[in-house]
Amino acid sequence: MFNHLRPALTLVVAMTVLTGLAYPLAINGIAQAVLPDKANGSLIERDGAVVGSALIGQAFTSDRYFWPRPSATGPDPYNAAASSGSNLGTTSAKLKDRVVADVARLTVTGIAQPVPADAVTTSGSGLDPDISPASAAAQVARVARARGLDPSAVTSLVTRQTENPDFGVIGEARVNVLELNLALDALKM
Amino acid sequence: MTFIGWLQISLLFLAVLLVIKPLGLYMARVFSGERTFLSPVLGRVERDLYRVSGINPEKEQSWLGYTLAMLAFSLVGFLALYAMLRLQAYLPLNPQGFPGMPSDLAFNTAVSFITNTNWQNYGGETTLSHFSQMAGLTVQNFLSAATGIALAVAVTRALARSKVATLGNFWVDMTRATLYVLLPISIVVALVFVAMGLPQTLHASVTATTLEGANQVISLGPVASQEAIKQLGTNGGGFFNVNAAHPFENPTAWSNYLNIFAMLSISASLVYTFGQMVGNRRQGWALISAMAFLLIAGVAVTYWAEAQGNTILTAIGVDPALGNMEGKEVRFGQAMTALYAAVTTGLSDGGVNGMHGSFTGLGGLVPMFLIQLGEVLPGGVGSGLYGMLVFALLSVFVAGLMVGRTPEFLGKKIEGREMKFAMLAVLILPLVILGFTAVSAMLPFAVASIGTAGPHGLSEILYAYTSAAGNNGSAFGGLSGNTMWYNTTLGIAMLLGRFAYVVPVMAIAGSLAAKVKSPASAGTFPTDGPLFVGLLIGIILILGGLQFLPALVLGPIVEHFAMLAGQTF
Numbered sequence: 001m002f003n004h005l006r007p008a009l010t011l012v013v014a015m016t017v018l019t020g021l022a023y024p025l026a027i028n029g030i031a032q033a034v035l036p037d038k039a040n041g042s043l044i045e046r047d048g049a050v051v052g053s054a055l056i057g058q059a060f061t062s063d064r065y066f067w068p069r070p071s072a073t074g075p076d077p078y079n080a081a082a083s084s085g086s087n088l089g090t091t092s093a094k095l096k097d098r099v100v101a102d103v104a105r106l107t108v109t110g111i112a113q114p115v116p117a118d119a120v121t122t123s124g125s126g127l128d129p130d131i132s133p134a135s136a137a138a139q140v141a142r143v144a145r146a147r148g149l150d151p152s153a154v155t156s157l158v159t160r161q162t163e164n165p166d167f168g169v170i171g172e173a174r175v176n177v178l179e180l181n182l183a184l185d186a187l188k189m
Numbered sequence: 190m191t192f193i194g195w196l197q198i199s200l201l202f203l204a205v206l207l208v209i210k211p212l213g214l215y216m217a218r219v220f221s222g223e224r225t226f227l228s229p230v231l232g233r234v235e236r237d238l239y240r241v242s243g244i245n246p247e248k249e250q251s252w253l254g255y256t257l258a259m260l261a262f263s264l265v266g267f268l269a270l271y272a273m274l275r276l277q278a279y280l281p282l283n284p285q286g287f288p289g290m291p292s293d294l295a296f297n298t299a300v301s302f303i304t305n306t307n308w309q310n311y312g313g314e315t316t317l318s319h320f321s322q323m324a325g326l327t328v329q330n331f332l333s334a335a336t337g338i339a340l341a342v343a344v345t346r347a348l349a350r351s352k353v354a355t356l357g358n359f360w361v362d363m364t365r366a367t368l369y370v371l372l373p374i375s376i377v378v379a380l381v382f383v384a385m386g387l388p389q390t391l392h393a394s395v396t397a398t399t400l401e402g403a404n405q406v407i408s409l410g411p412v413a414s415q416e417a418i419k420q421l422g423t424n425g426g427g428f429f430n431v432n433a434a435h436p437f438e439n440p441t442a443w444s445n446y447l448n449i450f451a452m453l454s455i456s457a458s459l460v461y462t463f464g465q466m467v468g469n470r471r472q473g474w475a476l477i478s479a480m481a482f483l484l485i486a487g488v489a490v491t492y493w494a495e496a497q498g499n500t501i502l503t504a505i506g507v508d509p510a511l512g513n514m515e516g517k518e519v520r521f522g523q524a525m526t527a528l529y530a531a532v533t534t535g536l537s538d539g540g541v542n543g544m545h546g547s548f549t550g551l552g553g554l555v556p557m558f559l560i561q562l563g564e565v566l567p568g569g570v571g572s573g574l575y576g577m578l579v580f581a582l583l584s585v586f587v588a589g590l591m592v593g594r595t596p597e598f599l600g601k602k603i604e605g606r607e608m609k610f611a612m613l614a615v616l617i618l619p620l621v622i623l624g625f626t627a628v629s630a631m632l633p634f635a636v637a638s639i640g641t642a643g644p645h646g647l648s649e650i651l652y653a654y655t656s657a658a659g660n661n662g663s664a665f666g667g668l669s670g671n672t673m674w675y676n677t678t679l680g681i682a683m684l685l686g687r688f689a690y691v692v693p694v695m696a697i698a699g700s701l702a703a704k705v706k707s708p709a710s711a712g713t714f715p716t717d718g719p720l721f722v723g724l725l726i727g728i729i730l731i732l733g734g735l736q737f738l739p740a741l742v743l744g745p746i747v748e749h750f751a752m753l754a755g756q757t758f
Contacts, residue, residue: 004261010242019331020324024414027379031389039389052397055436080407083431085544087666089645090499093757103506114508121514124434124543130519171442172522
């Protein structure tokens, strides 16, 4: 056993330098030089200020904006410093009570039942940037009313912002909520 | 389930199928000590590593020497990682100023990474410095994977050689696995990941002002480099708490493909490497067929179950068209989440792109059962191959009993000694999983950790020990595992699942290597045809089913019927 200690020690140290420092730092150097936007989190700026990341969802509660999915992060929803899912099982009473409340909340805003599943469930990360096209369509009337816009103009905006599967196969149809709301703000101006 | 969904799933398997042969042949060259196209660059580094470590690469080791070297290497790796996690406050690259980990959590995490489990009782972005993530976790992502590959190569040599006392040199195999296989592929995958949107920076976070005027702190870090080896090494420990469900670990459908492809490709190709090295490629394909059959069956059941949705929610006005969306991301949908879930548990990866604990009863049963089958579909890098070989030995033994001949595998007679060690290895999983689950289910302070009452609570505990003993690392996350009890017992389960399994396997290898490799005769039961594949699948299912079905009935199956009855807990 003891004759194995020298190779064990030296290889752990050498591999730490190689795979733990040289490797990530080299990737870091290349990424920062070649793809700085993506390597730094795909941030979106408006008027010179960072308003979020294209990949990370953020909370919207105003009637003037499309709403994202519910989020299970704490202490606030869409806490991008502490990702978390609800981890509630299908038979959880907590889950059922929460969904009952969310369905009621959406019904008040004029969304007909059955509501799209993603609109009342929390995502795995709590940071899902997307909603389904069905969930976006269900919110058009509310947003158009709050902004005094023609619903058909909002619908066509949603259609433009909908990302469809590549080649019709790879990926799911989805709408990025932050980008949709940015386009909505731009529409008014 | 939709046709498009199945098309998405098929494309991934097709891509992996295409890479099995070239990558398998390449690895066969690497572990036969031949020159490869990377030798001009890496040969010098390799020789320098041997020189400073005092290793004679020509000197081979017996099975015991090989095993002791592996244990010494794992022990040193554990101590180094444990110290690093405890002392993280005093180490560099800690922009958020995180304190050192408490002793029980550091023990659990260090064991978790040296055993290739990567169970996460910690939340990455809220507890670990960049230094710990890079120089600690990333390093063990490489080394635990390289160790698994080395062990599988040693077992392969035992079946390839005739009447020898040695199985190769652990230090050489581990070093070559790291330098020639894991590191170069990681570099390529990490750079593609950056192009797909995974962050790679030493900044800790950025603060955005949202459209509604709130502040949003967004955690960042060297994600891409860690994600690449996390998948290639079937480690599965994420940079972030929610693993590959996090948009920064897995931003698009394409990154999701690359994640699954990366975790599956090396492990599946190693089986081809095995066939090549033992001189029977058909044997490699036979094992791959058995793995693929069970894995695809697992994908199908999970996909079907999840696409039905949660009937309790359907009854209160939720549209089931998108399926069960609790704990899942819109960009992946049901097909790609089901595929990820089955592959990550058929392998011993354990990364997740949706929360397994929020799956339906049957959808969640599959990942758990795939781990309980022994992590051989195709399993962790290396560990899956040697696990599958144990099942192959059991299969020829059973076949031999049925026809009354001395069982043989690849020209090696399988006798009592090998069978005893095989049973020792195979029985460690039920002992650890069912033993610890039973004890935990009776201890009030252990039961207090569960997140959902009723049958799902038992599933959470059962899944935790299944995942730990199978060195998987995924979880039913409702369980608050960061307690003294779970940190300690899950750590012990991981150690037993890795080392108490592999030591008997290495003893089998030593015993097989010493035997004559006799040519096949007319009376030999062919182990590379469909009959053997069917028998192998049967043995895996019967062993796994007999051992774990009673526990699964009490957990996920009761949950399924409770859901259908509309009962909540």
